[in-house]
Amino acid sequence: MGLLDYFRSSQAKNSAGVAKERLQILVAHDRAVRGRPSYLPQLQQEILEVIRKYVDVDLDAVSVNYEQEDEREVLELNIVIPDAPHASHAP
Amino acid sequence: MARIIVITSGKGGVGKTTTSAALAMGLAQRGKRTVVIDFDVGLRNLDLIMGCERRVVYDFINVINQEANLNQALIRDKRCDHLYVLPASQTRDKDALTKEGVGRVLEELAQSYDFIVCDSPAGIEHGATMAMYYADDAIVVTNPEVSSVRDSDRMLGILSSRSRRAENSDEPVREFLLLTRYNAERVEIGEMLSVEDVQEILSLNLLGVIPESKAVLNASNSGIPVILDRESDAGQAYGDVVSRYLGEEVPHRFIHTEKKGFLSRIFRG
Numbered sequence: 001m002g003l004l005d006y007f008r009s010s011q012a013k014n015s016a017g018v019a020k021e022r023l024q025i026l027v028a029h030d031r032a033v034r035g036r037p038s039y040l041p042q043l044q045q046e047i048l049e050v051i052r053k054y055v056d057v058d059l060d061a062v063s064v065n066y067e068q069e070d071e072r073e074v075l076e077l078n079i080v081i082p083d084a085p086h087a088s089h090a091p
Numbered sequence: 092m093a094r095i096i097v098i099t100s101g102k103g104g105v106g107k108t109t110t111s112a113a114l115a116m117g118l119a120q121r122g123k124r125t126v127v128i129d130f131d132v133g134l135r136n137l138d139l140i141m142g143c144e145r146r147v148v149y150d151f152i153n154v155i156n157q158e159a160n161l162n163q164a165l166i167r168d169k170r171c172d173h174l175y176v177l178p179a180s181q182t183r184d185k186d187a188l189t190k191e192g193v194g195r196v197l198e199e200l201a202q203s204y205d206f207i208v209c210d211s212p213a214g215i216e217h218g219a220t221m222a223m224y225y226a227d228d229a230i231v232v233t234n235p236e237v238s239s240v241r242d243s244d245r246m247l248g249i250l251s252s253r254s255r256r257a258e259n260s261d262e263p264v265r266e267f268l269l270l271t272r273y274n275a276e277r278v279e280i281g282e283m284l285s286v287e288d289v290q291e292i293l294s295l296n297l298l299g300v301i302p303e304s305k306a307v308l309n310a311s312n313s314g315i316p317v318i319l320d321r322e323s324d325a326g327q328a329y330g331d332v333v334s335r336y337l338g339e340e341v342p343h344r345f346i347h348t349e350k351k352g353f354l355s356r357i358f359r360g
């Protein structure tokens with residue numbers, strides 16, 4: 001590599017660096033999904049349906065998060081309920 | 092008792108069969124009784140790379156279906172007495188690879204061999220999962236390229252959850268990284284992931300780095316495992332891989348470009 005190329009390549013973003021960055025994000029995501037039980041999406045859907053019977057929440061109001069730690073598994077359920085209480089569908 | 096090694100990758104075309112042929116030949120040359128099995132049913136290629144394609148009579152599926160016995164199907168390598176090839180079937184459906192059948196054949200081979208090298212097909216379908224199911228060791232062949240690295244990581248996930256060792260909660264499969272088609276010049280100018288980059292992402296024990304080399308195509312053209320080309324960089328790199336696999340400490344080579352003088356670096360490149 002000549003001197004001129006050296007300056008040129010240090011300015012332009014090098015593609016191996018881009019590849020590494022993309023892979024790190026992708027692999028971390030793949031691994032997080034890998035350990036998850038396969039019933040999670042359905043669980044999320046059914047919980048949402050139950051809540052929507054009583055409270056008028058958005059379609060993305062329920063988030064299910066699953067984490068595996070050394071000794072235990074954590075299933076985290078997060079439901080966002082709107083600020084102003086709407087008229088309830090419940091009897 | 093034999094050690095079962097799977098050569099796997101997820102992605103196709105990264106060098107699994109080249110590696111299987113080289114590793115099996117290298118182990119056999121060191122006096123280890125070795126058999127190399129082609130698991131790519133329907134697309135057999137190991138026999139071509141080993142140069143024994145005209146001697147195939149019976150195949151792996153025939154043995155599984157008990158239409159032939161192992162002695163009829165095994166092809167003895169003409170260059171090395173300790174090496175045998177068990178070819179895949181070219182015509183049968185890959186579902187013919189049953190877990191019980193594969194297990195039975197491997198068990199029989201384990202009586203009389205030191206190493207059983209399983210050449211996995213690409214993908215994560217049945218053939219690939221059968222090739223890795225009984226493995227004691229896995230060599231994950233990876234190119235320094237995004238899709239190959241990602242697929243390797245996926246394969247590692249499958250190994251750690253769906254191998255026999257994982258199912259029986261035995262000691263896990265030993266996993267090794269083999270980086271192939273490595274181009275040190277392109278790594279140096281930032282156009283290719285470096286061996287450190289790939290290791291950082293996959294966190295695997297590095298078994299070796301095989302440089303991108305004309306010797307690999309020349310070897311496959313003539314049906315000679317590239318490890319027999321001792322003059323070539325790839326042949327020597329595979330030789331190092333075999334030594335390392337057998338527990339020798341061998342420094343890694345072909346990772347860096349040859350050092351140039353200061354002036355030639357500046358003016359010529």
